Amino acid sequence: MAERAGRTGSARRRALAPLRRLAARPRIAALTARLAPRSVRTRTTLAACVSVAVVLVAASAAVLLLLRVNLEHSIEAGAREQAQVVGRLAADGRLPNPIPLDNGTDFVQVTDARGTVLAASQNLTGRPALTPTGRSDGHETFDLADLGDEHHQRVTTLTTDTPTGPVTIRVGASLHTADTAEDLTTAALGGLSALLVATVGVVTWKATGRALRPVEVIRSEVAAIGDRDLDRRVPDPGSDDEIARLARTMNDMLDRLEAAGVRQRRFIADASHELRSPLAVLRTQLEVAHTHPDPAVRADLVAGALQDTDRLQSLATDLLLLARLDATGHGGPQEEIDLTGLVRTTVENRGPQPHRVTLDLAAGLTTSGNPMWLGRLLTNLLDNAQRHARHHVTVRLAADSAAGQAVVDVTNDGPPIGAADREKVFERFTRLDDARSRNDGGTGLGLSIARDIATLHGGTLTIKDTTDGCTFRIRLPIRREP
Template sequence: MVVALVLAAASLAFVLLQRHQLESSLRDVARQQASDVAAQVSREGTQVDLVGGGGDQALVQVIDATGTVVAASASVSGEPPVVDLAPAPGEVITVSGARLPIGEGEGFVVVAEGVDSADGPMVVLAAQSLETVQESTSIVGRLLLLGSPLVLLAVALTMYWLTGRALAPVEAIRRRVATIDGTSTLSARVPVPPGGDEIARLAETMNSMLSRLQSAGDAQRRFVGDASHELRSPLSTIRAAHEIQALHPESADWTTMSDEVLSELDRVDRLVADLLLLARSDEHGLTLHLTDVDLDDLVHAEATRLRRRDGLHVVVTAPPVRVQGDEHHLARALRNLTDNALRHAVSRVELTLSTHGNLARIGVTDDGPGIPEGERERVFERFVRLDHSRARDSGGTGLGLPIARQIAHAHGGELRCDQARSGGSYFVLTIPLTHHGERQDLA
């Protein structure tokens, strides 16, 4: 419809422009003819000879001051003045579309020019028929009326073909995406058309999105499987203890059994709490209650707790350092790091606190077997199991390090793992002294 409207407007403009140009040409012819006859009248007066002047589609008249035609072309010989125009000598008047007593009722362009002669002032009339203009305009209009639908049809077919060809890759992408059900076919990828245009970039973006969805789906399935496994282990222990008590009540050690069941329930409670924290963090981010926190107090408190374990040497270097953060979450992150060190240390754990520019740095070092360089980033994934030397004992949930990193990121910091000089593991928690992130909940 847009092309049809454009064609109609262009056709109309073309017809009008052509008519205007033809009329302008005839007007110039009539003006030139009137000028030539006026020059003869100025020299010869009423003796000017107009025999053969004008032609079938034109006329010339010379009119004296009394309104009498003193000379005329053959087509209007003996006729009165064809128009009532009386310009002064040297003045030119032009009239378009005048109806004259010759021809078949078509319009004329009439030029009247006043002139001084030996016989007094006179008026020269020269007229050109607009019949050729009307015929030309009519022919062009009919051609456009017949040709425009053909042109419109050709444009429509061409646009339909080009649009279909251009959108064929989009349809291929749509068909491929329609086959992806979100479970087993997330590994499928949409075809990328050649050319590097917008559609190709769209396909590349969709493939990137599908890769992220596949990774997220795989991670979710691993997370659910690992969480199920972690929950199954303490529940199986509790069930076994109760089944033994039911089968052999006379030989059951109630104190040992109660301690074992309570320990497993504590493990379930910690696991559920960790899962809820990670779920809330993934969905909305951690909510921080920002206050001034003395990190050295947190470090010394953890050192005091670690020293309660027999055979463990705890070294602390913690000058006063104050940051703006969430005390509860920072304490939890530090607790997770020290618990990890406690499980894998042989005899020594070292806690250090320092500042570097606008960052506070907490280091937790153990003298355990250490973590291979290729595995140091994997320990921050949820439920990741390394080799037997780093396997979790019954007290671990496999979520402590991921939670600690999540807390560090919420404070605008970072948590990384390195190799200690002693060969053990060295975890470094860095957070800004002043929190620059969005404060979701300011205490």
């Protein structure tokens, strides 16, 4: 039973181990996120230091490798040269015993084919022949403990023929010089690398701080700008770098925000003014009608109140449409529209009009957009034309193939609009004179709505120069056949 319970517990621990690892991952990620540097200055400095450190480590490793290879090559060349000298002496039968050592050579030992020591240097006199214990880095290794001290040596082996038979010459060259040079070079490179990384870190920290100082000034200024002081601007560093372009972009954005705020406040003030007058008249009419004893007078007052109610309803509808146009920023659902049919239908569905409407429409012109909004654009222009025409209104539709646009002209034979007022009439709640007063039934928003709709459909709405009458020209992109 105890053994079974132990096996069950082990299996349960193994089954729960992946769950524990999954549970630990969010904690590790949260800890990493807390420890990660948050400022651009810190991240830039760390990136520069790490990059320089990686380059220095790679360069130092390459330098040390080349140094080691060159030093070992020099030592091996010296050892091989001494082995060749001893080989020539052995071949001539003039092998001395003990064998003198050259500078940089630790020992020399000469053995015959049976492993008998024929001659050796002073420090190996009376010692047995050296036997290989293995190989390392392509070289044979030897147990040199008999020398009485730890030695880092490179043993060079040479075989040569003598009058008594072949002999093997082994020369041990000390690598102490190479080790010392490598240690000194490593220490020097480490110290210089650390100094260089520290210098790069300090310079990057200061340079980044100086470069980001204008950004902090811009951030502080933007944070201090409220909705009541949009006339403030961020300081321009006066340079021609990315930060200066950022400052200019921020100031351009603040210009747009300030202009939008001014338009919004003016719009609210104008809307309040436009709503106040009909509401006051409506209240007066209803109060008089409520107390007047004559039924005929009451009926006239109620009829006038209904007219003011209609005007209030039209004004509220226009205000809601303007708010929607400002909020969406696009023309709504897009579909292919038969522009010729849309213009004809819009004019014919208006029913009887105060002035005759003449149509001159080119066939087969199509565009993309929202048919309901484009119909509202034409309706507003027709309402304006009927309001100010003397005898007739003309609607023309033609194609400007060179520009790839459809041109709609809505012309009335009323008084022309002067060049100085041709942009002003498109402002909200603008009426130029008594002829364009609220008594004519307009809300002062129709032309503004019409231009917004044309703009959202990629077109324009302007007033054309005419000598007699007034022409509003719409330009819309023509839908091209694939």
